[in-house]
Amino acid sequence: xxxxxxxxxxxxxxxxxxxxxxxxxxxxxxxxxxxxxxxxxxxxxxxxxxxxxxxxxxxxxxxxxxxxxxxxxxxxxxxxxxxxxxxxxxxxxxxxxxxxxxxxxxxxxxxxxxxxxxxxxxxxxxxxxxxxxxxxxxxxxxxxxxxxxxxxxxxxxxxxxxxxxxxxxxxxxxxxxxxxxxxxxxxxxxxxxxxxxxxxxxxxxxxxxxxxxxxxxxxxxxxxxxxxxxxxxxxxxxxxxxxxxxxxxxxxxxxxxxxxxxxxxxxxxxxxxxxxxxxxxxxxxxxxxxxxxxxxxxxxxxxxxxxxxxxxxxxxxxxxxxxxxxxxxxxxxxxxxxxxxxxxxxxxxxxxxxxxxxxxxxxxxxxxxxxxxxxxxxxxxxxxxxxx
Amino acid sequence: xxxxxxxxxxxxxxxxxxxxxxxxxxxxxxxxxxxxxxxxxxxxxxxxxxxxxxxxxxxxxxxxxxxxxxxxxxxxxxxxxxxxxxxxxxxxxxxxxxxxxxxxxxxxxxxxxxxxxxxxxxxxxxxxxxxxxxxxxxxx
Numbered sequence: 001x002x003x004x005x006x007x008x009x010x011x012x013x014x015x016x017x018x019x020x021x022x023x024x025x026x027x028x029x030x031x032x033x034x035x036x037x038x039x040x041x042x043x044x045x046x047x048x049x050x051x052x053x054x055x056x057x058x059x060x061x062x063x064x065x066x067x068x069x070x071x072x073x074x075x076x077x078x079x080x081x082x083x084x085x086x087x088x089x090x091x092x093x094x095x096x097x098x099x100x101x102x103x104x105x106x107x108x109x110x111x112x113x114x115x116x117x118x119x120x121x122x123x124x125x126x127x128x129x130x131x132x133x134x135x136x137x138x139x140x141x142x143x144x145x146x147x148x149x150x151x152x153x154x155x156x157x158x159x160x161x162x163x164x165x166x167x168x169x170x171x172x173x174x175x176x177x178x179x180x181x182x183x184x185x186x187x188x189x190x191x192x193x194x195x196x197x198x199x200x201x202x203x204x205x206x207x208x209x210x211x212x213x214x215x216x217x218x219x220x221x222x223x224x225x226x227x228x229x230x231x232x233x234x235x236x237x238x239x240x241x242x243x244x245x246x247x248x249x250x251x252x253x254x255x256x257x258x259x260x261x262x263x264x265x266x267x268x269x270x271x272x273x274x275x276x277x278x279x280x281x282x283x284x285x286x287x288x289x290x291x292x293x294x295x296x297x298x299x300x301x302x303x304x305x306x307x308x309x310x311x312x313x314x315x316x317x318x319x320x321x322x323x324x325x326x327x328x329x330x331x332x333x334x335x336x337x338x339x340x341x342x343x344x345x346x347x348x349x350x351x352x353x354x355x356x357x358x359x360x361x362x363x364x365x366x367x368x369x370x371x372x373x374x375x376x377x378x379x380x381x382x383x384x385x386x387x388x
Numbered sequence: 389x390x391x392x393x394x395x396x397x398x399x400x401x402x403x404x405x406x407x408x409x410x411x412x413x414x415x416x417x418x419x420x421x422x423x424x425x426x427x428x429x430x431x432x433x434x435x436x437x438x439x440x441x442x443x444x445x446x447x448x449x450x451x452x453x454x455x456x457x458x459x460x461x462x463x464x465x466x467x468x469x470x471x472x473x474x475x476x477x478x479x480x481x482x483x484x485x486x487x488x489x490x491x492x493x494x495x496x497x498x499x500x501x502x503x504x505x506x507x508x509x510x511x512x513x514x515x516x517x518x519x520x521x522x523x524x525x526x527x528x
Contacts, residue, residue, distance in 0.1 A: 134397040135429040138518055139488050140474050142462045149457030150476060157455070157501045201474075202458040202496050250429070250476060250486035255455050 005271045010387030012096040013227035013234035016046025016220035017345040020112065023215035023334050024184050030120030032070045034112030034216030038341075039071055042218035047231040048106055053220075055079075055104030057095055058111065059087035059338060061122040067110050077104035083244050084372025085285060088219070088341040089379035093240035095221045105222060109344075112216035113336035119214075131248055142201075144287060145209055147249040147374035149201035152290040154255035156203060158305065163203055165308030166289040167194035170207050170331050172317035173286060177328025179318060179358035184211055185332040194289075208289040210330035210339070217341035219348075224387075235348045238365070239272025239382035241265060249374035256305075258371075261298035261378035265369060268380035269300070274388060276301055280363040281350045282322065283343035285371035286329040292316075295369050299380070323360045326350060343368040344381065351385050392512045393465040402432040405444050410517045413509040417483060419445040428483040449507030450524060451479040456501070458494045467512075477505055477521050491522035 018041025020034045029037075035058070043050055055077035058064040064080035077098050081090055088109050095107035114121050126132040132141075141147060155161045171191055177183035189207070197206040227234035241264035246252055253259060269276070276299075284292035284299075293307035301322075302310040316324035325331075327346040330339045347366040349355050365384040372378065399407045409416040417426045422439035426447070433440050456475040466472065473489040490508065492499060506524040509517040 129398040129400050131429055133395060134399065134403060136486050137395045137463070138397055138512075139486050140394075140459055140462050140466045140468065140472055141486065142459060142466075145461070146457055146459050146474055149459075150455045150474070153457055153496075154455040154501065199458070199460040199471075201460065202471075204457075248429075250484065255476070 005267070008096055008100055009238050009271055009273065010236045011100045011224055012221055012237045013224045014092070014219055014221050014237065014344070014348050014383065015227045015230050015232060015234060016042040016048060017348045018042035018045050018218050019182070019345060020216035023182060024213055025116050026114070026214040027117040027119060029114070029214065031112045031114045032067065032120055034114065034214065035067050035110045036071060038112060038216035038218035039108060039110050042108070042220050045232065046220040048220055048222070052106045053108045055095060055098055055107035057091035057107060057109040063122070073108070075104065077107070083242070083377035083379070085287065085338040086340045086370025086372045086377060086379040087338060088344060089368055089370040089381050090242040092219070092221065092237060092344065092381050093242055093379065096237045096240060099221060099223050107221040109219040109341065110216070111218065111336070111338060111341040113338060114214045115335070115337040116212050116214050136248055136250055141249070144374060145204055146201045148288040148290055149204045150249060151252070151255045151294070151375055152203050152288070155290060155294065158256040159308065161293065161308035163195055164191055165293070165312055166203070166208055167191040168311045168314065169286065169289040169292055169316070170194045172311070172314050172320065173325045173329040173331045175317045176326045176358055177332035180328045180333060183328035183333040184213060185328070204288060204290070210287045210335035211332070213334045213336055215334045215336050217345050219341065219344050233352055233385065235351045235383050235385065236387050237381065238274065238384050238387065239268035239270070240380065241267030241271070242377070242379040244372065244377040246376050247373055252375055258294045258298040258375045258378065260376065261295055261369065261380070264378040264380040265299035268382045272382040274365060274382060278365050279367050281326065281347065281360045281366040282324040283347050283366065283368045284324055285339060285343060285369060286325055286331050287335065287339065287371060289331070291371055292324065294375070295371070298378070299367070299369050318358065326355065326358050326360060340370040340379070343370060347383055351383060392467060394467045394512065396513050396516050403430045406430045407516060409444065410509060410519055411515060413517060414446060415449045415507050415519055416444040416446050417481070418442045426481055426483050428485055447479055447481045451477045451505055453489065453499065453501055453503045453505055454478040454484055456489060456499060458496055473499065475521065485519065488520045489522070490520045
């Protein structure tokens with residue numbers, strides 16, 4: 001690892017987080033309105049004026065510049081990196097580098113997506129002569145569930161992972177959602193319920209799949225020195241990583257292995273200088289139940305093939321040894337389409353001790369491990385209350 | 389030919405020879421003259437060494453089922469109807485293709501990762517035939 005990477009550890013902090021005022025099914029609000037609500041709430045949380053924002057980060061076609069225009073900000077640093085739902089975690093890395101280099105002083109990362117109601121959403125269709133539309137869609141690749149099912153089936157074949165183990169993730173996550181008043185799905189859930197829900201794309205059942213909602217989220221960062229003068233305790237950026245390996249799932253080199261996440265997590269741990277045993281709280285992107293299982297393997301919390309056993313016995317549930325996805329996750333809290341910003345918001349709140357009934361006692365170091373595309377990309381953040 | 393309700397590929401200049409061969413029910417892949425490797429989907433540059441000197445090589449059309457899903461909630465009006473088998477096939481020559489497995493019950497209990505498969509072409513328009521795969525005898 002280069003000395004430059006290590007130098008960035010603890011130089012920048014997250015100082016504000018916020019969701020949109022409302023989350024769920026919001027046909028009365030556009031995607032940009034959700035950006036604006038979240039930005040306003042995150043800046044209020046940070047105690048930072050809009051006029052101080054000089055770096056704007058978002059993901060989506062034109063989204064960073066369009067958001068800046070909508071919010072009336074003229075940033076001197078603009079980043080529209082789009083690598084799927086983990087883009088906002090990658091933006092933390094980019095913001096940390098930009099702030100440390102003096103390219104901006106206050107970074108605002110925003111997300112707003114009308115994933116369910118599709119109000120004011122940019123187009124998402126692939127061109128008719130794109131690789132996707134020539135070599136995948138003609139065979140019935142029908143969005144993310146079908147792509148993730150190809151990986152889940154191979155993981156089951158290679159390692160004996162079971163449907164019950166996949167369901168453990170959904171059930172543990174629902175238990176956390178029951179402790180979060182903002183979570184959309186809060187009814188009790190059992191492994192049998194998951195297995196009895198209708199098949200979407202074998203081996204994935206309906207309750208192995210995330211929600212589709214309308215919501216926004218935003219995060220504010222600034223230099224650690226400045227952060228210490230702001231109202232809320234700083235959450236330091238200790239380690240980051242990102243990687244992209246493909247877009248089209250047919251190009252996935254190994255269907256039972258999330259290689260981008262191995263790269264991003266390895267770098268984040270090396271940069272942070274912390275061990276896996278030091279992690280108190282974890283946010284593992286859960287678009288589908290197979291994703292955290294393969295993510296835990298990729299990030300080195302267990303060996304390849306052992307992710308199913310790792311989550312068994314409700315290990316990640318409230319009271320379990322490995323508190324994960326404590327907001328209720330994409331499976332039960334909210335999932336707009338690009339969920340990554342919400343992992344950051346929850347990690348910061350846990351590290352500040354703001355989480356009430358779902359608070360992980362004494363959480364000092366958290367990991368956010370995000371997913372892009374169809375196991376296409378990954379971004380990792382390790383954040384902490386102190387600089388170890 | 390009745391109108392086809394699925395997505396019909398629109399070739400680019402780089403992929404047109406693949407689709408022209410498929411129309412003749414022949415499976416051809418680009419092979420890099422610099423490093424010798426085959427790749428799929430077809431590109432203008434070899435994804436291994438970035439060389440642009442490529443030739444089209446006929447391949448056997450035989451391989452093994454690498455992974456699959458049985459899709460119950462699929463594309464609207466997809467011609468195979470639900471449930472259908474979306475598959476990744478690894479050709480004997482190495483590259484993998486996304487395809488449909490046809491000529492089988494779309495039942496995970498009757499499908500086996502590693503089973504032998506062979507190409508069969510589905511004519512979907514005057515210009516385009518899609519390379520599907522069907523079960524083949526072991527040893528083929």
